Amino acid sequence: MSRQRELALIAGAAGLSLAAAMLLRRRAEDLRRSDDAPGRTARRLDFGGYRVDGRTVTISASRADIYAQWRDPARLNRIFGGTLGLRQHPGDRFVWTIDATPAPIEVETRLVEDRPGELLAWRSVDEAEIDVEIKLQLRDAPAARGTEAEAHVAWRPRWGLAGHYAAWMQGTDPGRLCRQALKRLKMLVETGEIATADNERRDG
Amino acid sequence: MRALTWQGKHDVRVETVPDPRIVNPRDAIIQVTATAICGSDLHLYDAVIPGVQPGDILGHEFMGRVVETGPGSTLKKGQRVVVPFTISCGACFFCAQGQFSACDNSNPVETQEASELLYGHAMSGLFGYSHLTGGYPGGQAEYVRVPFSDVGPIVIPDGIPDEQVLFLSDILPTGWMAAENAQIHPDDSVAVWGCGPVGLFAIQSALLMGAGQVIGIDHHPNRLRLARDLGARTIDYRHSHVLEALMEMTGGIGPDAVIDAVGMESHGFSPDNLLDAAKQKIGIGADRAHVLRMALTAVRKGGRVSVPGVYGGFADKFPLGALMQKGLQVRTGQTHVQKYTSELLQRIMEGQIDTTFLISHRLSLEEAAEGYRNFQENQNEWTKVVLTPG
Ligand SMILES: NC(=O)c1ccc[n+]([C@@H]2O[C@H](COP(=O)([O-])OP(=O)(O)OC[C@H]3O[C@@H](n4cnc5c(N)ncnc54)[C@H](O)[C@@H]3O)[C@@H](O)[C@H]2O)c1
Numbered sequence: 046m047s048r049q050r051e052l053a054l055i056a057g058a059a060g061l062s063l064a065a066a067m068l069l070r071r072r073a074e075d076l077r078r079s080d081d082a083p084g085r086t087a088r089r090l091d092f093g094g095y096r097v098d099g100r101t102v103t104i105s106a107s108r109a110d111i112y113a114q115w116r117d118p119a120r121l122n123r124i125f126g127g128t129l130g131l132r133q134h135p136g137d138r139f140v141w142t143i144d145a146t147p148a149p150i151e152v153e154t155r156l157v158e159d160r161p162g163e164l165l166a167w168r169s170v171d172e173a174e175i176d177v178e179i180k181l182q183l184r185d186a187p188a189a190r191g192t193e194a195e196a197h198v199a200w201r202p203r204w205g206l207a208g209h210y211a212a213w214m215q216g217t218d219p220g221r222l223c224r225q226a227l228k229r230l231k232m233l234v235e236t237g238e239i240a241t242a243d244n245e246r247r248d249g
Numbered sequence: 250m251r252a253l254t255w256q257g258k259h260d261v262r263v264e265t266v267p268d269p270r271i272v273n274p275r276d277a278i279i280q281v282t283a284t285a286i287c288g289s290d291l292h293l294y295d296a297v298i299p300g301v302q303p304g305d306i307l308g309h310e311f312m313g314r315v316v317e318t319g320p321g322s323t324l325k326k327g328q329r330v331v332v333p334f335t336i337s338c339g340a341c342f343f344c345a346q347g348q349f350s351a352c353d354n355s356n357p358v359e360t361q362e363a364s365e366l367l368y369g370h371a372m373s374g375l376f377g378y379s380h381l382t383g384g385y386p387g388g389q390a391e392y393v394r395v396p397f398s399d400v401g402p403i404v405i406p407d408g409i410p411d412e413q414v415l416f417l418s419d420i421l422p423t424g425w426m427a428a429e430n431a432q433i434h435p436d437d438s439v440a441v442w443g444c445g446p447v448g449l450f451a452i453q454s455a456l457l458m459g460a461g462q463v464i465g466i467d468h469h470p471n472r473l474r475l476a477r478d479l480g481a482r483t484i485d486y487r488h489s490h491v492l493e494a495l496m497e498m499t500g501g502i503g504p505d506a507v508i509d510a511v512g513m514e515s516h517g518f519s520p521d522n523l524l525d526a527a528k529q530k531i532g533i534g535a536d537r538a539h540v541l542r543m544a545l546t547a548v549r550k551g552g553r554v555s556v557p558g559v560y561g562g563f564a565d566k567f568p569l570g571a572l573m574q575k576g577l578q579v580r581t582g583q584t585h586v587q588k589y590t591s592e593l594l595q596r597i598m599e600g601q602i603d604t605t606f607l608i609s610h611r612l613s614l615e616e617a618a619e620g621y622r623n624f625q626e627n628q629n630e631w632t633k634v635v636l637t638p639g
């Protein structure tokens with residue numbers, strides 16, 4: 046991306062966030078939770094300095110099958126489709142990478158929960174660049190539709206609200222990354238492949 | 250290979266492009282022996298469907314020979330197949346219910362989002378159509394990569410000419426589903442707007458399903474003649490008031506079911522249509538919903554409304570009052586092609602259904618641009634164009 050576009054992006058994001066922040070301050074004050082909707086669907090964007098996003102996708106397979114895919118590094122790479130990466134370091138350390146501009150983002154995390162077939166959770170280590178928690182939760186879906194897989198991310202954006210909008214405009218906001226990853230996971234589990242309109246294989 | 254590519258409004262060209270390869274395990278490569286131009290292609294040609302990009306290969310009605318298969322394909326090299334225009338995995342919740350055009354897994358992840366924004370959900374992948382439905386390279390080409398080739402393509406026994414089965418790819422099942430969606434009871438009166446290929450097949454299907462009278466509406470004398478040859482009565486909207494005529498032809502009751510086989514590019518100079526046309530021209534995503542408005546007004550109280558005609562965006566001045574007050578039922582959708590192919594092939598082989606009567610022009614793939622121009626400008630004579638590569 047050119048320097049100019051980058052600056053424009055950041056300026057635009059800052060403007061947007063200022064407007065949003067003013068609006069939100071007013072709303073957040075008189076909003077009390079009064080319904081059963083998941084927290085991240087709340088109209089407010091700020092949860093004590095954290096942003097929260099995620100997505101649920103129903104996959105017609107058992108919880109155990111889906112969990113197994115997630116723990117298989119080769120499969121995981123395909124599910125992340127090049128934008129996200131996850132590397133295991135010795136012990137319980139995992140490094141997440143996001144292919145963002147101007148530079149890729151790396152976040153070192155610890156696997157803080159691992160309940161096979163139910164829950165995986167990572168939390169950034171204290172010295173990490175971004176303060177983040179990532180969760181994958183698996184529940185039986187009603188009506189024998191398989192499993193509801195829910196990805197959930199809570200993070201402190203690097204430059205506050207401006208950073209949030211910049212990521213959103215680049216397509217690297219965590220909500221979108223979750224959504225895309227879960228849909229690829231669904232495709233892989235349900236059909237054995239990931240749909241593409243490319244007439245030639247790109248990843249070799 | 251050679252392929253027909255979209256370059257812009259009213260600009261399509263046959264160009265040399267890279268051959269497709271097997272990308273996913275369930276893929277097959279088909280060498281196209283026959284392909285057709287569809288009314289849906291005209292919406293792209295006229296640039297009224299969002300999400301088409303220069304260089305996109307068009308075409309979603311095609312058949313051919315299998316020349317290569319991935320390890321997960323059930324097809325064999327040399328087999329003749331007709332390929333449904335809907336790309337469907339066969340395994341997801343929707344495919345399992347026969348709702349193939351709602352497949353969850355064939356529209357690539359990257360193109361689902363625009364569709365979710367516009368429609369709330371992403372629909373299945375389609376060949377040679379908008380990037381809202383994946384932007385898959387289409388069938389007006391020498392070769393096509395066919396994903397999920399173990400689910401979609403139907404194998405055709407040797408000895409049946411291409412032209413008798415080619416339309417299993419789209420318009421024949423589309424006309425059939427249109428009639429099915431009209432929930433026809435014996436001796437019903439059914440009105441069909443549009444005597445293009447889809448309307449004609451809807452008329453044929455409605456009669457097979459036991460309709461008492463089917464009334465075809467259009468303004469092209471030759472297309473109306475084809476409808477009459479099938480056994481329909483007709484209304485030429487240039488000569489007669491459609492709403493009054495329909496009431497008079499149904500004993501003052503109105504048709505029991507109505508089928509909109511025109512879609513978003515209705516012709517005509519009624520005030521609502523002129524306004525819609527102007528809005529469509531300046532690109533604010535409006536559909537020309539004139540026919541749908543009229544159909545909702547014409548149908549009898551408690552009647553059924555079937556909409557195979559394609560709409561892509563938004564409409565105003567919509568007769569919501571008629572829809573609600575008269576207690577109407579509406580059924581619509583891109584066709585679930587895979588659901589109907591075997592039954593319809595059977596009916597073709599038994600001689601119950603003829604599919605060749607509407608073919609007016611046979612051209613080579615190289616002449617495709619001329620086919621588009623005429624299918625759009627000279628609709629009276631050009632009722633259906635079949636292209637053959639090579
Ligand atoms: N649902 C699906 O899966 C599916 C599949 C194929 C085609 N389609 C759609 O079906 C529609 C028809 O396709 P086609 O191939 O027959 O197209 P076509 O363009 O050949 O035919 C349309 C016909 O409608 C007539 N018409 C236009 N305005 C009219 C009006 N106001 N009153 C009466 N008739 C009018 C035209 O004169 C023409 O004969 C298109 O919208 C197409 O996109 C839908």
Ligand SMILES: [Zn+2]
Pocket residue numbers: 287288289290309310334419420
């Ligand atoms: Zn078509």
Ligand SMILES: [Zn+2]
Pocket residue numbers: 337338339340341342343344345351352353354355
């Ligand atoms: Zn499916």
